[in-house]
Amino acid sequence: MPLKIVVCVKQVMDPETPVSAFKIDRDAKRVIPAPGIPPVVNGFDENAVEAALRLKDGGDAEITVVSAGDNFVMDVMKKPLSMGADRMVLVQDEAVEDLDGFATAYTLAEAIKKLGEYDLILCGRQASDWDNALVPLGIAEMLGLPCITMAQKIEVTDGGVIVERAMSDGYEVVEASLPALVTVSNELGEPRYPTLRGIMTASRKTPDIWSASDLGLDRARLAPSLELADLFVPVSDRQCEFIEGEDEADAGRQLALRLREEKLI
Amino acid sequence: MTEILVVGEAANEKLQPVVGELLAAARSLSASTGEEVSVAIPSAGGDEEISSEAIALGADRVYMIRDPLLAEPSLDAQVAAIETACRQIEPSTVLVGRTPAGRDLGPRLAFRLGVGMAQDCVQIELDDATQRVAATRPVYGGNAVARMIFKDANPQIVVLRAKVYEPLEPDSSRKGDVVAIQANLDASVIQTRLVETVNREAEGVRMEDAPIVIGGGRGLGGPEPFEMLEDLAKLLGGAVGASRAVCDAGWLDHSYQIGLTGKTITPGLYITVGISGASQHMAGCSGAKSLVAINRDSDANIFKEAAFGVVGDWKNVLPSFIETVRELVKS
Numbered sequence: 197m198p199l200k201i202v203v204c205v206k207q208v209m210d211p212e213t214p215v216s217a218f219k220i221d222r223d224a225k226r227v228i229p230a231p232g233i234p235p236v237v238n239g240f241d242e243n244a245v246e247a248a249l250r251l252k253d254g255g256d257a258e259i260t261v262v263s264a265g266d267n268f269v270m271d272v273m274k275k276p277l278s279m280g281a282d283r284m285v286l287v288q289d290e291a292v293e294d295l296d297g298f299a300t301a302y303t304l305a306e307a308i309k310k311l312g313e314y315d316l317i318l319c320g321r322q323a324s325d326w327d328n329a330l331v332p333l334g335i336a337e338m339l340g341l342p343c344i345t346m347a348q349k350i351e352v353t354d355g356g357v358i359v360e361r362a363m364s365d366g367y368e369v370v371e372a373s374l375p376a377l378v379t380v381s382n383e384l385g386e387p388r389y390p391t392l393r394g395i396m397t398a399s400r401k402t403p404d405i406w407s408a409s410d411l412g413l414d415r416a417r418l419a420p421s422l423e424l425a426d427l428f429v430p431v432s433d434r435q436c437e438f439i440e441g442e443d444e445a446d447a448g449r450q451l452a453l454r455l456r457e458e459k460l461i
Numbered sequence: 462m463t464e465i466l467v468v469g470e471a472a473n474e475k476l477q478p479v480v481g482e483l484l485a486a487a488r489s490l491s492a493s494t495g496e497e498v499s500v501a502i503p504s505a506g507g508d509e510e511i512s513s514e515a516i517a518l519g520a521d522r523v524y525m526i527r528d529p530l531l532a533e534p535s536l537d538a539q540v541a542a543i544e545t546a547c548r549q550i551e552p553s554t555v556l557v558g559r560t561p562a563g564r565d566l567g568p569r570l571a572f573r574l575g576v577g578m579a580q581d582c583v584q585i586e587l588d589d590a591t592q593r594v595a596a597t598r599p600v601y602g603g604n605a606v607a608r609m610i611f612k613d614a615n616p617q618i619v620v621l622r623a624k625v626y627e628p629l630e631p632d633s634s635r636k637g638d639v640v641a642i643q644a645n646l647d648a649s650v651i652q653t654r655l656v657e658t659v660n661r662e663a664e665g666v667r668m669e670d671a672p673i674v675i676g677g678g679r680g681l682g683g684p685e686p687f688e689m690l691e692d693l694a695k696l697l698g699g700a701v702g703a704s705r706a707v708c709d710a711g712w713l714d715h716s717y718q719i720g721l722t723g724k725t726i727t728p729g730l731y732i733t734v735g736i737s738g739a740s741q742h743m744a745g746c747s748g749a750k751s752l753v754a755i756n757r758d759s760d761a762n763i764f765k766e767a768a769f770g771v772v773g774d775w776k777n778v779l780p781s782f783i784e785t786v787r788e789l790v791k792s
Contacts, residue, residue, distance in 0.1 A: 209601070211601075211602055211739075211741065212739075215604060215740065215762050215765075218601070218604045218605070220605055227601060227605065297568075297580075298571075298572070298577065301572070321722070322722075324602060324741070325600065325601055326580075326600050326601075327580070327581060327600065327602070327721060328568075328580045328581075329564055329565075329568065329580065330568045330571075330578070330580060333565060333568040333569050333572065334568060334572045336569075337569055337572035337573060338572065341652075342537075342652035342653045343565075343569075343652075343653070344653055345565055346561075358656070362715065363561060363658075364561070364669075364716065364723075364724055365660055365661055365716055366658065366659045366660040366661040366716075367658075367659050368655060368656075368657070368658050368659070369655070369656040369657045369658075369659070370653050370654065370655055370656065371653065371654050371656055372652055372653040372654070373652075376652075376653075381722070382705070382709060382715075382722065383715045386709065421576070421577030421578075421612060421614075422577045422578075422579060422596075422609040422610065422611055422612065423609065423610045423611075423612060424607060424608075424609055425588075425595065425608045425609060425610045426606075426607070426608040427600075427605055427606070427607050427608075428605065428606055429604065429605055429606075430599075430603075430605070430606045432765050432766060434765065434766055434767070434768065436754070436764045436765070436767045436768065436769065436770045437768065437769050437770070438764075438769075438770050438771070438772060439769060439770065439771050440771075443777070444771075444773035444774060444777035444778050445777050445778065445780070445781040446781070447771045447773055447778055448755075448771065448773075448777070448778040448779060448780070448781035448782035448783075448785070449781045449782065449784075449785045451753070451755075451769065451771050451778070451782055452781075452782050452785035452786045452789060453785065453789075454769060455730070455753065455769065456789050458751075458769075460729070460730045460751055460753075461673070461697055461730065461786060461789065461790070
């Protein structure tokens with residue numbers, strides 16, 4: 197029996213978008229997508245896909261990628277398939293676009309239930325847009341699964357999972373029995389690049405598209421649980437004092453002297 | 462009368478520093494709501510010292526949650542203990558610190574109680590119009606700020622960023638009650654087991670405690686220049702840190718990473734070399750009192766936050782800077 201792995205991913209604004217291109221529609225309380233900069237699969241979710249692929253490299257596994265939204269850019273979303281995932285399910289519906297973490301967890305948990313059997317659910321540790329780190333814990337709570345966050349290494353044993361959790365000054369080793377949910381951190385290592393063969397294979401695959409009604413979602417549970425009252429770009433009132441010199445080396449000297457003058461060193 | 466409940470964290474029979482910060486935030490909120498401030502602590506010993514410290518730091522009441530399952534460190538047991546306490550106390554608001562435990566505990570508690578939660582907040586206040594808690598937090602890696610207001614369901618769960626609120630001066634003459642809660646947890650609540658903890662001993666000063674931090678970024682081009690940063694850090698009694706790009710590239714271990722997904726530093730002086738100032742990095746160093754930037758690109762975002770800056774190639778700027786610092790430190 198192959199290990200059945202579900203990986204949850206999110207399409208997000210490219211976090212490398214230059215600050216100058218970052219704009220907000222304050223009336224609509226939404227970020228305006230930067231023109232010419234396509235969205236990406238959330239970086240930590242790519243780490244989760246990589247974690248799944250490593251488990252598949254080391255044994256028999258079947259990887260299904262799940263996401264929820266409406267405005268998917270298909271070329272972007274198919275990247276996990278190009279990397280080597282077997283199947284993709286998109287809950288694509290106006291009703292599930294731009295949900296908060298609670299509603300997203302509910303939607304993904306229902307999608308995972310519909311998938312049926314699973315051994316391991318992998319998610320990125322957080323999404324780079326709102327950095328809530330809420331959805332994976334919510335899915336685990338709703339499905340009643342053990343939850344281990346911040347994995348830098350995952351090992352599946354007979355009926356269980358052993359995870360190295362990245363901590364600020366080292367790591368913890370935590371174990372749980374399967375099925376379980378594990379969130380993956382960037383310490384796991386760089387996600388692999390899709391190979392040409394992977395891209396060709398992915399181009400022949402079509403994601404399964406499910407609607408909100410396919411999942412029987414309760415619309416009342418899709419409403420945000422907090423009211424977003426304002427969304428704005430903060431203004432920095434700091435003024436940088438640029439230190440100059442006869443040349444760059446002199447500027448370095450002058451900087452040290454200036455910091456001494458300010459008693460900073 | 463409802464209360465504002467702080468989730469207490471203790472380790473080795475001592476209250477964790479974040480609890481003082483949460484109590485300060487709770488007191489500032491209670492100044493508007495008139496509610497009492499309490500702390501709930503999953504107890505693993507040292508109850509007396511812990512509760513007197515919590516009271517001195519601003520708590521009106523301390524709930525010591527007792528259960529045999531709390532004797533061993535287990536987040537599963539702690540979540541269940543706090544859930545039990547919340548169902549019993551029915552607080553209006555629950556404050557959780559954004560610590561390694563808190564950032565998991567807050568969401569899990571919210572899902573169990575079926576209420577909303579605001580993550581990584583830097584400010585809380587009572588919204589005048591709705592008389593509900595309004596929470597402010599950076600989003601999009603700090604490029605934007607969101608202000609969110611809780612709807613009707615209680616408790617309003619807020620996970621507060623660490624090192625934002627200043628703890629109150631401990632006042633040992635403050636009075637408060639200590640109440641024991643028996644959680645009666647079922648062993649089945651524990652679903653994960655900690656096998657071992659591996660600590661990587663860092664040399665020299667810890668970055669989080671260092672008065673001066675020297676940070677290097679992708680602009681340094683490789684791991685070798687970090688030796689120069691180490692020299693500078695030694696001269697100044699500081700520590701070396703790095704941007705995420707540096708750690709992801711494997712130039713330095715991830716324990717050096719400063720930023721939203723790395724460490725949060727609050728030094729008096731933070732000197733950056735070859736760091737562009739991506740918002741993800743800035744989120745980890747916004748508490749630095751003075752920021753100095755050396756970067757080739759005069760448009761780099763880092764200069765927007767810097768107090769002092771040099772536009773130039775670090776290869777030219779840094780050696781003379783370090784030499785001058787060496788002379789100044791000697792004199």
